[in-house]
Amino acid sequence: MALKDKKPKLLEVEDLYTYFMTESGVVEALDGVSFDVNYGEPVGIVGESGCGKSVTAQSILQILPRNGKIMDGKIRFQGHDLVGLTDLQMNKIRGRKIALIMQDPLSALNPVISIDEQMTEVIKLHQDVDDNEALEIAIQSLDAVSIPEAESRIFSYPHEFSGGMRQRILVARALALQPELLVADEPTTALDVTIQAQVLEIIKDLQKKQDLGLMLITHNLGVIAEMTQRVHVFYGGRVVETATTEDLFSTPQHPYTRALLSSIPSFSAEKGRLEVIPGFVPQLINPPKGCRFHPRCPWATEICKTKPSMVDLGNGHATACHHYDKLEEY
Ligand SMILES: Nc1ncnc2c1ncn2[C@@H]1O[C@H](COP(=O)(O)OP(=O)(O)OP(=O)(O)O)[C@@H](O)[C@H]1O
Ligand SMILES: [Mg+2]
Structure with a gap:
C-alpha cells in the first residue's frame, strides 16, 4: 500500500494561476486551481459558463490563446511538471499521451x-x-x-x-x-440529445477498455452522473468542491454545488420547484474578494470576504466554504 501511494498521479494540477491580458484589464481566469485525476479514472469538471473549465484544459495542453499566460502553479503529468516545457517537448505529449476532444467537430x-x-x-x-x-x-x-x-x-x-x-x-x-489521459471539453454539446448519448456511451466504453484517465468537462450534471466517478466543481476560476460523484449528489457540501443541483429540473422536480442561482456569474477582471460565490450565497457572512481554504471532509471529499459545518442547519 505504501509503495502504491508513492506512485505519482496521472494528473495533478496544483495551485494553478492563468491570466489573460486584455484592454480592459487582467482577467484572473484561474485563481489557484488544484485537482487531480488518477490513472484510469473518469473525472468530471463541472461549473457554469465562464468558470474556467476550458482555460484549465488549454493550460494543461498549453494551447492558450496568445493573451493568456500561466502565471504560477504546477501541472504534473505522470509526476513531471508540464509548466515551462518547450513547444517541442509538449508536442511529444499532446496527442500521444494527452488527447483532447473539443466541442465543435467541424472545426x-x-x-x-x-x-x-x-x-x-x-x-x-x-x-x-x-x-x-x-x-x-x-x-x-x-x-x-x-x-x-x-x-x-x-x-x-x-x-x-x-x-x-x-x-x-x-x-x-x-x-x-x-493516450493515458483524454481531456474532453463539452464533447457532445453541439449534438442532438440522442446522438449525444451514443457518443458518450462510446467514450465511456473506450475509457473502460483502454483504462483511460478521463477529464470530462461539462455543465451538464446528468452527464457527470452517467460518466464519472469523481467530480471537481469549479466556480469563478477556483475549485470549490471535490467529491466522489455519489457523495456530490447525495451530500453536496458547498452552497454553490447545492444551488447547482437544485437548478436542474429533474432533481428539483421532486421538490416541486425550479431554482435558478440568483445573482450573476462573477466578473474575473475585478472578482469578488474572498469566496467568489459570496455575493450570491444565502449563507454568506462577513468572514466570506476572506478566501476560504479547502477543508478535507474525509473520503476524498473537500469543500472551500467557511460555513460548511453549518449548512445542515439551514
Ligand atoms: N482569450 C481570452 N481573453 C480574455 N479572457 C478570456 C479569454 N479566454 C477565456 N477568457 C476568460 O476566462 C474565463 C474562463 O473562461 P473559460 O472559457 O475557461 O470558461 P468555461 O468554464 O469553459 O465556460 P463555458 O462553459 O462557457 O465553456 C472567462 O471569464 C473568460 O471570459
Ligand atoms: Mg468552455
Whole structure:
C-alpha cells in the first residue's frame, strides 16, 4: 500500500494561476486551481459558463490563446511538471499521451482533407509505422467507435459524415494512439440529445477498455452522473468542491454545488420547484474578494470576504466554504 501511494498521479494540477491580458484589464481566469485525476479514472469538471473549465484544459495542453499566460502553479503529468516545457517537448505529449476532444467537430477536422489522411498523419507523427500500418490502426480505431464500413468510409471527407459520426471520428483519432489521459471539453454539446448519448456511451466504453484517465468537462450534471466517478466543481476560476460523484449528489457540501443541483429540473422536480442561482456569474477582471460565490450565497457572512481554504471532509471529499459545518442547519 505504501509503495502504491508513492506512485505519482496521472494528473495533478496544483495551485494553478492563468491570466489573460486584455484592454480592459487582467482577467484572473484561474485563481489557484488544484485537482487531480488518477490513472484510469473518469473525472468530471463541472461549473457554469465562464468558470474556467476550458482555460484549465488549454493550460494543461498549453494551447492558450496568445493573451493568456500561466502565471504560477504546477501541472504534473505522470509526476513531471508540464509548466515551462518547450513547444517541442509538449508536442511529444499532446496527442500521444494527452488527447483532447473539443466541442465543435467541424472545426477540428479539415474539410478539404480526407479522413484517412487526417488520421494517419497523427498516427505517423507519433508512432514508427509505415503508411499501411498507420491506415490499419486508423481503420481499427474507426471500427472501435462503430463507424459502419470503416474500411471504405475512411477515404471520405468530413462533410460526408453526420455531426455525430464526425464526433465519433474525432474520438477515434484521439484514442488511436492510446493516450493515458483524454481531456474532453463539452464533447457532445453541439449534438442532438440522442446522438449525444451514443457518443458518450462510446467514450465511456473506450475509457473502460483502454483504462483511460478521463477529464470530462461539462455543465451538464446528468452527464457527470452517467460518466464519472469523481467530480471537481469549479466556480469563478477556483475549485470549490471535490467529491466522489455519489457523495456530490447525495451530500453536496458547498452552497454553490447545492444551488447547482437544485437548478436542474429533474432533481428539483421532486421538490416541486425550479431554482435558478440568483445573482450573476462573477466578473474575473475585478472578482469578488474572498469566496467568489459570496455575493450570491444565502449563507454568506462577513468572514466570506476572506478566501476560504479547502477543508478535507474525509473520503476524498473537500469543500472551500467557511460555513460548511453549518449548512445542515439551514
Ligand atoms: N482569450 C481570452 N481573453 C480574455 N479572457 C478570456 C479569454 N479566454 C477565456 N477568457 C476568460 O476566462 C474565463 C474562463 O473562461 P473559460 O472559457 O475557461 O470558461 P468555461 O468554464 O469553459 O465556460 P463555458 O462553459 O462557457 O465553456 C472567462 O471569464 C473568460 O471570459
Ligand atoms: Mg468552455
